[in-house]
Amino acid sequence: MRKTDTYLLVAALAAMVAMGAQSQLTFSPPKLSDAPEDMRDVVQRGYNIVHETHKYAPDRVGNKLDCTNCHFDAGMIKDTLSLVGVAAVFPKINPVVKKPVDLATMTNLCFMRYLNAKPLPTDGSDMTAILAYYQWISKGVPVYAKVPWLGLAPIKSEHKPEAQAGSKVFAQCMPCPGQNGQGLLPSGAPPLWGEGAFPAGPGMGQENVLTAFVHRFMPKGNADLTTTQALDVAAFVLSHPRPQMEHVPGKM
Ligand code: HEC
Numbered sequence: 001m002r003k004t005d006t007y008l009l010v011a012a013l014a015a016m017v018a019m020g021a022q023s024q025l026t027f028s029p030p031k032l033s034d035a036p037e038d039m040r041d042v043v044q045r046g047y048n049i050v051h052e053t054h055k056y057a058p059d060r061v062g063n064k065l066d067c068t069n070c071h072f073d074a075g076m077i078k079d080t081l082s083l084v085g086v087a088a089v090f091p092k093i094n095p096v097v098k099k100p101v102d103l104a105t106m107t108n109l110c111f112m113r114y115l116n117a118k119p120l121p122t123d124g125s126d127m128t129a130i131l132a133y134y135q136w137i138s139k140g141v142p143v144y145a146k147v148p149w150l151g152l153a154p155i156k157s158e159h160k161p162e163a164q165a166g167s168k169v170f171a172q173c174m175p176c177p178g179q180n181g182q183g184l185l186p187s188g189a190p191p192l193w194g195e196g197a198f199p200a201g202p203g204m205g206q207e208n209v210l211t212a213f214v215h216r217f218m219p220k221g222n223a224d225l226t227t228t229q230a231l232d233v234a235a236f237v238l239s240h241p242r243p244q245m246e247h248v249p250g251k252m
Helices: 003-023 040-051 103-113 125-137 163-171 207-217 227-238
Strands: 092-094 099-101
Touching: 040 125, 099 103, 103 125, 163 227, 207 227
Parallel strands: none
Antiparallel strands: 092 099
16 A cells, blocks of 8 residues: 555544544533532532523523523533533524624623523623533533534424414413413423513524424423424414513624
8 A cells, every 4th residue: 555545544534533423422511510629619600690590690681581491401401402512612603693603792692682681791700600601511522513412403394384273282381381471480481472571583583493492392301292383383472472672682
């Protein structure tokens, strides 16, 4: 074998090993209590804010939602919009603005769009704590790896959503979302429409995103809706009025 051929072979093998290693990425976030001693309280505070935003950052909320209502268990589990590994994959191109966005900006988008709150100062202690939390729970995830549990792939379906049919699906979701979408906090869902719900706008306020969320994660802990049911129930939820966004993200 010529020397260049050998190099090529070695390179090909190395690439295959690298690909294999990536597909074997295992979900194993470290314990918060194992964070470096001098950062442990900061990491814990970040977790607390994401997990119980109303309790730990009462002046940062704008409706009834906490981050954990969509990122269950503060994103520490796989079966949710997980946050484990996010620090390894940001900054990344945001599909809406088609520009790279960093994690502080992304986090503020969630504060504005979903908690109907003001964006946090990016150099303040609350944002720093949240970023430290992401950083710690991303330990072991290679930078810019393809992390299989992150993201929310859109649902592909020809079905035209029917809100009327969705009301029947919704009736099976009781008691968590409440008969009138008012929710059942603290143990059940947050308000799904009306006062205290996430505001109208891009993201969860759009049928495709809400459908994907419902299909993957609802009912919580036992997601079993068909794509048709998910499309219909998302249309039903979004057919109700919801608050306007108080702090609209500016140009990024
Ligand atoms: C109503 C549901 C909802 C709430 C509440 C919510 N988020 Fe999100 N979050 C989403 C959705 C949906 C996405 C996917 C991207 C998007 O919306 O553009 C996301 C994406 C993210 C991402 C990027 C994840 C990735 O894999 O790219 C971070 C980080 C994040 N949210 C943090 C937060 C924090 C912190 C809070 C609390 C202030 C919060 N979110 C509240 C729905 C929510």
